[in-house]
Amino acid sequence: MRDEAGQLLHYEGFVEDIRNRMERHAIEVALCQSEARYRTLVTASAQIVWIADAEGLIQDDIPSWRAFTGQTEAEIKGWNWLAALHPDDRDRTRHLWSEAVQKTKTYLTEYRVRSVTGEYHQFAVRGVPILNNDGTVREWVGTCTDITIQRQAEAALQRNNTIFYSIIDTSPDLIFVKDLEGRFVLANIRTANWLGVLVAELLGKQSSELCSESVAAVLEQGDRQVIMSGQPFTYEETLPCQGEPRTLLTTKCPWFDAAGNVVGVIGISRDISERRQTEEALRLAQNRYTLASQAGQVGVWDWDLNTNEIYLDPILKTILGYADHEITNHLDDWGQYVYAEDAPAVMAAAQAHIEGQSAEFHIEHRMHHKDGSLRWILARGTVLRDEHGTPYRMMGTDTDITCLKQAEAAIRALNADLEQRVEERTQALEAMNLELLREVAERRRTEAALRQSEEKFRRLAENVPGVIYRYVWHPDGRDEFTYINPRCWEIYELSPAEILKNAQLMWLRVHPDDVRGIEEGVELSRLRMQPFFAEYRICMPDGRVKWIQAYSQPEALPDGGVAWDGLFIDVSDRKATEEQLRLSLCEKEALLAEIHHRVKNNLQIISSLLNLQANRVDDPQTQRALEDSWSRIDSMALVHETLYQTQDFSHIRFSAYLKNLSTNLFRSYTRPSDQIKLEVKADEHLCLSLDQAIPCGLIVNELITNALKHGFPQERVGLVAIALTTRPDGKTVLSVSNDGVGLPAQFNLKQTRSMGLRLVTSLVEQLEGTLELDQGELTTFRIIFEAALSSDEAYSSGASPLPSAQPGT
Missing domain, CATH: 3.30.565.10 (Histidine kinase-like ATPase, C-terminal domain)
Incomplete structure (x- = not known):
């Protein structure tokens, strides 16, 4: 302190302890470093990390959220971040978040978030409260993890499982998998039906628990052979099914684990009973054909147009009195037995058919018998052509019609006599013939009127109002409508765009009691490639029930699928009229x-x-x-x-x-x-x-x-x-x-x-x-x-x- 003259009087001051300030500075430096590491970790992480205040409102910027959604910093504050969610998820998310904040519990949910490209991604969200020393909530910290790929993989796996079980359950074969103890690990419906149990009752059981001891011994013998050899094995076996013996063609192969060890048996059995019966029937038919050919004097020939060689049935040579070795399989050798006057006509008829001028080769001609007589032969044949339409082969039959020709000659003689008698009575029948002609004319007029009436009704039927459609079933189990006309709204109250996008909307309209019948009808039409026809009910959204008549014609597609072109008609009025x-x-x-x-x-x-x-x-x-x-x-x-x-x-x-x-x-x-x-x-x-x-x-x-x-x-x-x-x-x-x-x-x-x-x-x-x-x-x-x-x-x-x-x- 100084006086007025500026002289120093004394000193005044204070002493301050700056140790607390230095400690606070050190803490601030450490906090900044920690925050920098935290932000670096958040940036490097694939997750979106967010912080909300104690009331659950977003106050701070979330760069990773903004980068994904394209929202601005102002647009994510408070509750505004909900705008990036799928509209169907917003109310549920708001409710769950508010409940977690109110009850101070961990927040777990999933919702869909719109990305900056406009696509929606599935996110798994977790949030936890950060508490003060007194137990109150200071803030909320959470993460959003993109699980879109995980959900897609799960859906694909489920879809593949569905397709797999659909394939084996619709297969006509018995498909099964057993472990080393002979227990069923997997089986399709066909296998369970064969054994007379449900699939659920079959799994985990051995053959001896499901069938007789003798049948089980046959099944287990094949399993042991595959397990011991480690090689596939195909064989036929005859087993009882519902009291009737059936023949199965079975293929079994070893089931290996990842290490290459045999852990079981995979088997496929096909019921070939009908095939064996068909083969036996074919053998019997062949024997009957041979006997019929011998009895009816009919021989078969097969002419190779490229080599000019001809196969002659031994029966055909027998017709002319020759043994099989006496006539060679060459056209010129066979042709020398044709009667000379008939040979040009025979070759002309064959050539005309080969050139496509006639639908079939058909001619009657004479041939020389070994005993010197002439035999009348009826020759018929058909030419075979390759994919370019070039003829390469001609097959046919020769029938001995000598007796028929002799009978015709006798009949002609009788006819000559009868014609003379008919001529004598012609005058008496003229009046009757005139009346008959009038009746014929009247009948023709009636037939013409009937044809006109049928044509009118045909045109009317072709223009019946209804839904014209094309329905396609794909080999992978998918189905869709590739075309449907706008009249579908009049019947189903569904637009063409809705049906083309989702074919199941049509199925959902079908009355529950009629679904199975339609599915069986479609499956039968697909397997047999026969027209599909059904009358069934559909349920409208307002509770009304309509009767629908469906008719369609199947068409096989190159990829193995089937397409049906058909018509849906509302026949509800007809049903009421019938009553x-x-x-x-x-x-x-x-x-x-x-x-x-x-x-x-x-x-x-x-x-x-x-x-x-x-x-x-x-x-x-x-x-x-x-x-x-x-x-x-x-x-x-x-x-x-x-x-x-x-x-x-x-x-x-x-x-x-x-x-x-x-x-x-x-x-x-x-x-x-x-x-x-x-x-x-x-x-x-x-x-x-x-x-x-x-x-x-x-x-x-x-x-x-x-x-x-x-x-x-x-x-x-x-x-x-x-x-x-x-x-x-x-x-x-x-x-x-x-x-x-x-x-x-x-x-x-x-x-x-x-x-x-x-x-x-x-x-x-x-x-x-x-x-x-x-x-x-x-x-x-x-x-x-x-x-x-x-x-x-x-x-x-x-x-x-x-x-x-x-x-x-």
């Missing part, structure tokens, strides 16, 4: 009964008028024609009377009709009751439709009338028999027999001038059947056709005529 039709069926049945009743009455009136007219006509020929027409009308009226009296108008029980018809015909002829006997044997269960009953009735009418008129002159006694049976092949046989005077020995059914028999022939054609004539002790006309209905089951089932669609294929 309404069922309710109105009773009314229609009553109407049909009234129609048949009135038709019968009208036919009876016509019959009565013809009867009256016949009684007033003096000309015997005209009277017989009217009586024939009268009996034909009566036979048709009897059909309608039978239908009127039945409960089902689609068919009649024909046995009762036959008895009534034949009895009425016998009554119409004035003969003593014991002169000509009637015998009717008919299948009581056989039914015919109206379209078949009327022609059959007219046939029986004509044949019985002819028998009564011409077969039993004067006082001749005899028998007229009618039979209606069903053959084992399902064909119906209607026969009418009599033991009268019979037909002439040279009688030809196709050339007859009889109006009645020509009508019978026409009616048989209408039935699409065949007419046979036997002239032995009995003269028998036999009509063979296929009945539209042939059992009482159809007659008494009571089922509605409307189709009842069921879910499934």
